Structures are given as structure tokens and as C-alpha cells.
Amino acid sequence: DTGVSQDPRHKITKRGQNVTFRCDPISEHNRLYWYRQTLGQGPEFLTYFQNEAQLEKSRLLSDRFSAERPKGSFSTLEIQRTEQGDSAMYLCASSLGAGDGTDTQYFGPGTRLTVL
């Protein structure tokens, strides 16, 4: 399968614990995006990488959230001291990086986080 993959698919944790999610983009894609989606809502942008550089961060991304893409390939999203409000589907997407703004983003299956 050459699509975007995410691991784990489901995570249940207790409030206050730290969690880390991984995203493997489509291999030739140099842009990688993280989104959060709650029930009945569209995906909300969190952050975006161009290769290993984190170029944009949403105001939704509190200090407890950190994302990395150390070698410009896979990415991790860590949430520290989880809160019940962090319960959501965390989606990763990647794109080829067309310079004219016509990028197409391909989404992974998501990681569903439940904070008890």
C-alpha cells in the first residue's frame, strides 16, 4: 500500500498521560500536514511541514502539542498531559508540494484518541 499510513489507529489513555502518534506519508511527498477532527466537524488544521521544516502552526496547537519531522520523511505528533478535550481523530495528510498552490492532500486513516 503506497498511501499515507498512521500508527496507532486507536489510542485510549488516561488524563495527564503523554501520547505520541506516527505518520508515514506517501514516499515522494515533501509536504506533511496534521489535522484534528471531532464528531460532526470538518478536519481542523494543526500544523504543516515542508520536508523537515515546520512552516505553519495553528493557534489550536497549544504548548502541550509538539510535532516533528526529523528527516523529512515520517512525522510524529506528541500530546503531553492529555486532557479529555483532546479526544478526537488525528489525521495526517501529505502532498507532493506543487509550487503553484494547487497541492492535493491525501489523508491517512487517522488515529482515534480517547482520553478517559
Added chain:
Amino acid sequence: GQQVMQIPQYQHVQEGEDFTTYCNSSTTLSNIQWYKQRPGGHPVFLIQLVKSGEVKKQKRLTFQFGEAKKNSSLHITATQTTDVGTYFCAGLPYSGAGSYQLTFGKGTKLSVIP
């Protein structure tokens, strides 16, 4: 900040009827993208519209981008049960800084009654 509004929120149709969802942005867009999300699934890219007034067709689906590049619509002719899911529009704003921050609407959830 940019807002993307989508209506209706829900639509129930008999199989064979047509369906339309509308998307409006508070700001002018560089492009607009449409995605479909099946229940329990993830968003799947359908199409991207870039030019003012652009119309694109994919079999029974017709996508339009408004002249002012602030609104868009998706029309499905003769719906089938396989069309069930939530349809999202997502707008990319014009930004001199080259922002790639897509803003999604809340989606239109389509149910098709056989």
C-alpha cells in the same frame, strides 16, 4: 480568520434524486477542494478547482467554483446508495506568504434511502 460555511448540514434523499451541497468562504480563495468521507473512514480527495467560474465533472458529480472564487457547489445527479457519506469543501486562501492551511467546512452528510 478565514471561515468556510457549508450547507445543508444534512440531506436525506431517495435513491435516484439529485443532491447539491453549497460552500461559501468569508475570503477569496486560491483554490477549493472537495473531499468525501464515508462513515468511519477518512477524507478522500475528489477534486480541486482553481479558476474563477470553473466547472468540472466526474461521472454523476458536477463541481463549480464561483466567479468571485468565494463559493462552490457539488451536485450529484441520480444519487446511488454508494454516494452515502459526508462531503466536505476545503478552501485554500490567497496568501502572499504561501500558506497551505486548508480550512474545511463542517460538511454535508448525505443519506440515500433505497
